[in-house]
Amino acid sequence: MDYAATTPLDEKVFADMMPYFSEKYGNPSSIHSFGEDAQEGIIKARKIVADFFGAKDSEIIFTSGATEGNNAVIKGIVMSRKIWEACGGKPHIVVSDVEHDCVLESAKRVMKDGLAEVSFAPVGSDGRVSADDVQKLIQPNTVLVSVMYANNETGAIQPVQEIGRMITRENEAGNKKIYFHIDAAQAVNYLDCNADALGADLITISAHKIYGPKGVGALYARTGTPLAKFMDGGEQEFGLRAGTHNVPGIVGLGSAIAQLENYKEKNKEIGRLRDRLIDGILASVSRSALNGSRENRLPNNVNMRFEGAEGEAILIMLKDKGVAVSTGSACAAKSLSSSHVLKSMGLTDLDAHSSIRFSLGRQTAQEDIDYVISAVPGIIEKLRGVSGSFDHSTNLSQADEKGSKGEGSVFLDDDVIDRGGLPADLGCEKGRQVDESL
Numbered sequence: 142m143d144y145a146a147t148t149p150l151d152e153k154v155f156a157d158m159m160p161y162f163s164e165k166y167g168n169p170s171s172i173h174s175f176g177e178d179a180q181e182g183i184i185k186a187r188k189i190v191a192d193f194f195g196a197k198d199s200e201i202i203f204t205s206g207a208t209e210g211n212n213a214v215i216k217g218i219v220m221s222r223k224i225w226e227a228c229g230g231k232p233h234i235v236v237s238d239v240e241h242d243c244v245l246e247s248a249k250r251v252m253k254d255g256l257a258e259v260s261f262a263p264v265g266s267d268g269r270v271s272a273d274d275v276q277k278l279i280q281p282n283t284v285l286v287s288v289m290y291a292n293n294e295t296g297a298i299q300p301v302q303e304i305g306r307m308i309t310r311e312n313e314a315g316n317k318k319i320y321f322h323i324d325a326a327q328a329v330n331y332l333d334c335n336a337d338a339l340g341a342d343l344i345t346i347s348a349h350k351i352y353g354p355k356g357v358g359a360l361y362a363r364t365g366t367p368l369a370k371f372m373d374g375g376e377q378e379f380g381l382r383a384g385t386h387n388v389p390g391i392v393g394l395g396s397a398i399a400q401l402e403n404y405k406e407k408n409k410e411i412g413r414l415r416d417r418l419i420d421g422i423l424a425s426v427s428r429s430a431l432n433g434s435r436e437n438r439l440p441n442n443v444n445m446r447f448e449g450a451e452g453e454a455i456l457i458m459l460k461d462k463g464v465a466v467s468t469g470s471a472c473a474a475k476s477l478s479s480s481h482v483l484k485s486m487g488l489t490d491l492d493a494h495s496s497i498r499f500s501l502g503r504q505t506a507q508e509d510i511d512y513v514i515s516a517v518p519g520i521i522e523k524l525r526g527v528s529g530s531f532d533h534s535t536n537l538s539q540a541d542e543k544g545s546k547g548e549g550s551v552f553l554d555d556d557v558i559d560r561g562g563l564p565a566d567l568g569c570e571k572g573r574q575v576d577e578s579l
């Protein structure tokens with residue numbers, strides 16, 4: 142249950158890619174027929190990706206994934222001569238506090254290198270940014286706002302349409318141009334990515350999050366958006382990104398996008414399984430809580446915290462039972478610091494460290510969900526048994542006594558403590574949730 146980290150390659154995608162490893166192996170920049178065969182694959186994939194964004198083919202730049210796309214956007218905008226000329230000096234950008242590290246680190250890099258001023262937009266306890274908070278950070282020299290579509294750790298869906306409309310109003314009122322970038326890596330499976338509907342100038346995606354191959358992605362850049370060249374060399378990708386194309390990968394990305402349409406029903410089922418998992422755990426594990434908005438949440442994300450139990454330890458015990466989960470972003474899996482996303486939502490270090498993320502996907506079955514629901518209570522009980530921070534006499538953790546409960550949490554009443562095993566109806570009974578405003 143770690144589909145947010147990556148997804149298995151779809152069989153049809155694999156089949157579509159295969160010829161480009163063998164008989165259609167040509168370099169698409171070559172003029173002979175081998176090159177033309179490869180070029181044909183790229184043209185077809187570019188059209189599929191462009192249609193997905195409601196864009197022109199010339200607005201799609203193939204990359205190695207969302208990390209590259211996001212670096213290219215943040216650095217490419219502030220390194221553009223046109224941007225410096227338009228602001229008459231150092232530009233300013235706004236990114237949200239909960240962006241993926243590849244956005245945050247790129248923003249910090251341009252700030253350190255003196256290429257831009259950066260403001261970080263806060264999130265509420267539900268993990269969501271507000272258009273008002275972003276607007277408050279806009280300055281006369283603001284050239285870019287970057288807010289992700291859906292968070293990779295909490296699945297929180299950001300109000301990107303609202304932010305897009307706010308930016309359009311700002312641009313019209315000030316007769317200026319602030320570009321809007323959306324990192325849609327986690328959203329593509331589930332949400333509409335039409336660039337005009339989102340009010341986006343730049344959108345980044347990654348194939349391996351959508352049952353496509355690793356090492357390939359795309360950047361949508363609206364015509365006229367100034368971007369500095371991000372790979373010097375040849376003239377590939379409209380002169381922005383030099384280097385021989387990853388032809389099988391690009392074909393795979395196109396194919397993965399083409400398959401999305403077939404999974405609309407499956408996605409609804411994934412949403413039902415997500416709810417079953419959330420309700421099942423809340424009903425069977427006392428002092429457990431859902432991190433982030435329940436309502437504005439990707440259908441495949443369940444991020445929960447368990448007082449008195451260490452996330453890493455839960456992960457390892459679940460691994461021993463054959464269940465793959467994560468404590469947050471796969472890219473930060475080896476880092477010991479607590480999640481910047483959960484901390485931004487107001488969680489204490491202790492709460493953030495007691496959190497794990499389950500992420501569901503096309504192969505997740507109800508039996509998998511029920512297996513996890515039956516496995517988690519025993520694991521948490523064991524870990525609480527050895528925890529120094531869990532107050533067993535009151536069944537309150539020390540963290541809770543200090544009032545660290547996040548506002549966006551769904552907590553169970555104490556009377557379901559030690560209910561154990563699978564609850565009869567798996568539904569979280571009404572009235573058991575202290576905070577139902579989510």
Ligand code: PLP
Pocket residue numbers: 145146205206207208209211241243289291292293324325326327346347348358470471472
């Ligand atoms: N942005 C988000 C929201 C992600 O979830 C990820 C991957 O975890 C990335 C960017 C980086 O994507 P890639 O693995 O394609 O570099």
